[in-house]
């Protein structure tokens with residue numbers, strides 16, 4: 260029997276039972292679709308993280324405490340001042356403290372948000388612009404003024420349509436006057452709202468809101484991109500001296516440049532992507548088991564058909580190949596529908612929900628291959644069972 | 658030389674502790690061109706014999722030579738090829754593929770053809786259906802056909818590869834008189850064209866259309882006689898239709 264005959268017969272038999280065929284391949288459809296969508300969402304967000312970090316400017320430097328317990332953080336406001344005065348490569352610098360889940364009360368409501376203590380340069384470093392009002396100034400810092408710049412989400416949640424400028428917001432019970440509102444940056448990927456933020460002067464935050472005098476990170480812009488390496492070396496040297504470390508000591512801080520930040524951020528996203536893909540992969544296997552289940556039922560249901568085919572001259576091999584072809588074609592059809600569905604969903608996610616998605620050809624190819632493998636693997640046992648039926652037993656089957 | 662030769666054929670089924678001796682040492686010769694009826698009470702081993710002759714089943718013991726070929730040593734693939742090439746089997750329950758057109762059903766043996774001949778499957782299947790008078794029912798599925806029509810599709814399927822033997826296990830068992838007569842006249846026609854036919858039937862009237870009647874009891878042949886007054890099914894069918902024409906016209910059976 261030729262391959263084309265085989266495919267034709269299997270296709271006929273699949274379409275003779277459309278509903279059953281559809282339900283059989285549903286597992287594969289969902290499996291393939293979710294693998295592709297998950298990976299598309301994962302790599303889309305990875306890509307947008309990279310783009311966002313790049314859009315901050317490629318001349319960004321950041322000092323963070325080393326990974327490990329919080330207590331190990333020895334970055335201080337003094338370090339920031341020392342860097343500002345001694346470094347020759349920095350165009351902007353800001354110490355940063357961050358507090359999340361802080362209750363802000365003002366206007367007509369209250370809202371839990373992230374509060375950042377920052378210095379005036381921070382706006383430049385991030386490239387954030389004000390929609391109304393003014394940014395923080397060095398005077399605000401010196402005076403430890405209780406003033407705040409709100410992200411647009413916080414402004415809307417607290418004040419609705421009212422103008423927040425000049426109004427009072429209580430952040431962790433301390434009253435702050437709103438002096439500015441940031442331009443909306445839109446809802447980011449990963450479901451993180453970039454506008455859900457309140458910025459206050461670093462000194463005010465350290466004194467009023469934090470328990471110790473440390474800063475959590477220092478963010479800097481280097482004057483020119485080609486001076487990144489020099490700047491990094493200099494920052495390291497200055498902090499080593501400030502922290503009184505001897506050569507050979509472990510550094511109690513991490514200096515990261517653009518590439519390091521991207522690597523760190525996308526490593527997380529990559530882990531997430533693989534995890535999602537793995538979960539979706541499991542659903543593909545479950546789909547395969549579904550195919551096996553229905554094929555087994557179908558062998559029983561079609562015992563008479565098998566008997567008839569044998570009685571007119573089908574060999575064991577013919578029956579085996581027929582059932583195998585059916586399960587492979589079912590899997591492939593399911594895979595094909597899954598791909599189309601995944602393309603649609605990925606498109607809809609980015610078009611209507613603002614979620615960046617990147618559909619990769621590799622993943623499509625891999626999931627089609629996997630679908631076919633599932634068809635062969637899970638189709639083989641039922642097919643062999645069918646082929647090993649004895650003609651008269653199959654014919655007598657009621 | 659006999660085209661079918663059974664020597665000492667036994668078929669035992671083991672069911673739990675019990676051994677059912679469905680056929681107990683059978684000798685039988687059938688010459689080319691014969692038309693044999695196998696009769697006997699239910700459970701006497703007729704179907705077992707037919708399955709053996711049809712290479713659907715292997716005897717427990719004994720020798721079966723079909724057209725000069727000893728089948729005792731044949732593999733399951735060779736059995737499949739014999740069924741495909743040399744034998745057309747007609748069942749009591751028709752055994753057509755459901756939800757499958759008459760044409761596709763008849764094409765089925767050609768689908769498993771291994772001779773490699775580049776014959777036009779569709780045309781041959783269509784010709785076979787035309788021969789049994791169903792040229793206008795090619796696309797009908799079994800549930801759109803009457804019992805007699807379904808059996809004629811089954812006969813077309815049995816004939817499509819032009820095998821030397823037709824084996825039929827109670828082909829008229831599920832059919833009314835008119836349909837039975839149609840089938841028998843078809844068989845007589847095929848026999849006249851040289852086909853060797855072995856057929857199981859319960860009814861002596863049906864056996865009267867064959868040339869030789871074998872009677873079985875308890876797995877053995879108890880009598881084997883030629884048919885003395887052979888009837889022509891086509892004549893009986895015409896007579897039957899004439900007798901019932903008035904009745905049908907007056908609004909009865911059609």
Ligand SMILES: Nc1ncnc2c1ncn2[C@@H]1O[C@H](COP(=O)(O)OP(=O)(O)O)[C@@H](O)[C@H]1O
Nearest residue numbers: 670672677679698699700701702703704705706
């Ligand atoms: N597959 C089988 N397993 C066990 N016993 C069987 C099987 N097929 C037939 N038999 C038994 O063999 C005997 C002959 O059956 P069968 O050839 O069908 O008789 P017939 O067709 O004359 O009615 C019966 O007693 C029947 O029960």
Ligand SMILES: [Mg+2]
Nearest residue numbers: 703704705826
């Ligand atoms: Mg029987």
